[in-house]
Amino acid sequence: GAGVSQSPSNKVTEKGKDVELRCDPISGHTALYWYRQSLGQGLEFLIYFQGNSAPDKSGLPSDRFSAERTGGSVSTLTIQRTQQEDSAVYLCASSFRDKGEAFFGQGTRLTVV
Amino acid sequence: QKEVEQNSGPLSVPEGAIASLNCTYSDRGSQSFFWYRQYSGKSPELIMFIYSNGDKEDGRFTAQLNKASQYVSLLIRDSQPSDSATYLCAVNDSNYQLIWGAGTKLIIKP
Numbered sequence: 001g002a003g004v005s006q007s008p009s010n011k012v013t014e015k016g017k018d019v020e021l022r023c024d025p026i027s028g029h030t031a032l033y034w035y036r037q038s039l040g041q042g043l044e045f046l047i048y049f050q051g052n053s054a055p056d057k058s059g060l061p062s063d064r065f066s067a068e069r070t071g072g073s074v075s076t077l078t079i080q081r082t083q084q085e086d087s088a089v090y091l092c093a094s095s096f097r098d099k100g101e102a103f104f105g106q107g108t109r110l111t112v113v
Numbered sequence: 114q115k116e117v118e119q120n121s122g123p124l125s126v127p128e129g130a131i132a133s134l135n136c137t138y139s140d141r142g143s144q145s146f147f148w149y150r151q152y153s154g155k156s157p158e159l160i161m162f163i164y165s166n167g168d169k170e171d172g173r174f175t176a177q178l179n180k181a182s183q184y185v186s187l188l189i190r191d192s193q194p195s196d197s198a199t200y201l202c203a204v205n206d207s208n209y210q211l212i213w214g215a216g217t218k219l220i221i222k223p
Contacts, residue, residue: 042214042215042216043201100205103159
């Protein structure tokens with residue numbers, strides 16, 4: 001596709017349920033980022049994938065959060081046993097490694113009730 | 114700890130004036146520098162990037178880089194109300210990973 005695509009756009013889930021968020025990066029982009037952004041706050045780094053290198057998972061807030069990237073393309077962020085504090089917009093971005101300019105998807109707004 | 118610092122603002126500028134946004138970074142190995150604009154409720158969008166010391170102009174926007182001082186800035190000339198947004202500075206580290214500032218909220222007053 002022409003840009004980074006995220007799905008779903010909105011997700012409402014009950015506390016304690018698991019959710020999966022999907023990101024389709026721009027074709028050919030080797031780097032993929034996940035961020036979380038709460039209302040009025042800055043970007044909170046979650047995880048960084050770069051080609052075949054081991055991902056940088058240093059931003060994942062707890063072991064309830066995990067992410068994978070299959071075939072160097074599509075990525076899935078999974079949140080297990082969701083809590084109300086997980087409510088936020090989850091943003092995905094991708095870039096070419098050497099250029100570094102990142103392009104963002106439209107985000108997934110997660111609401112845990 | 115690699116850091117990118119920005120004044121959170123809000124920075125209030127009269128319409129038609131020059132808005133000046135500043136950013137400092139800690140990693141001397143950084144090679145690429147980016148400015149993003151984020152409207153409320155929207156995703157960040159890239160507006161400028163700069164790789165070399167000096168100025169880079171694109172329309173009403175000018176990015177300035179001073180690697181010796183570890184300083185990057187964004188100037189917006191003839192500011193318009195539509196420029197009101199949060200401006201995010203991002204810097205890539207030696208692993209090409211982007212490090213982000215917290216953003217400066219800019220308000221252009223008609």
